[in-house]
Amino acid sequence: MATVRETNLPGIGVKHDFTTDDGRDVGVLVHRDGRRDIVLYDADDPDSCSAQMSFSAPDTRTLSELLGASRVTEAIGVVTQDIEGLSIEWLPISSDSPAVGVTIGQGAYRTKTGASIVAVIRGDAPHPAPDPDFRIEDGDTVVAAGTPDGLAALTDLIAGV
Secondary structure (H helix, E strand, O other): OOOOEEEEEOOOEEEEEEEOOOOOEEEEEEEOOOOEEEEEEOOOOOOOEEEEEEEOHHHHHHHHHHOOOOHHHHHHHHHHHOEOOEEEEEEEOOOOOOOOOOEHHHHOHHHHHOOEEEEEEEOOEEEEOOOOOOEOOOOOEEEEEEOHHHHHHHHHHHHOO
8 A cells, every 4th residue: 555645735725745656646635625636746747637527516426436435534524523513613814804914802702602722724834722912814714623613603604694
């Protein structure tokens, strides 16, 4: 079995690469929303992509079944992330968000929604457990934890809905 190289891509997901028996580099980018991109790197330039296909979560399951994977692996992953109503959401911050330029404390997000901001990803830098005086900026990704209802309320608040 080939060695799989794993690269965390903050705010995006995780990229898995391996080299096939015939020497080609192949990658799978697992996005936070469950979507997958399969990337085939150029044989002459392994830093260049020669083909890419995106798959929805259902397409990914179908392809994995065709390739011989078991649904047991998927079920185990779902069980380990289902902790009695606790959910985690990655919320990208756009320039028109009312959260831009506002500190976490000023936004009173947890008080208003019950969801907690547990990290902010800015560029390639994660900011875990940000203080109340941490100012949210355009392009940040807010990582929040809470109930599904609390996260929906936080999403609406940050989007200005």
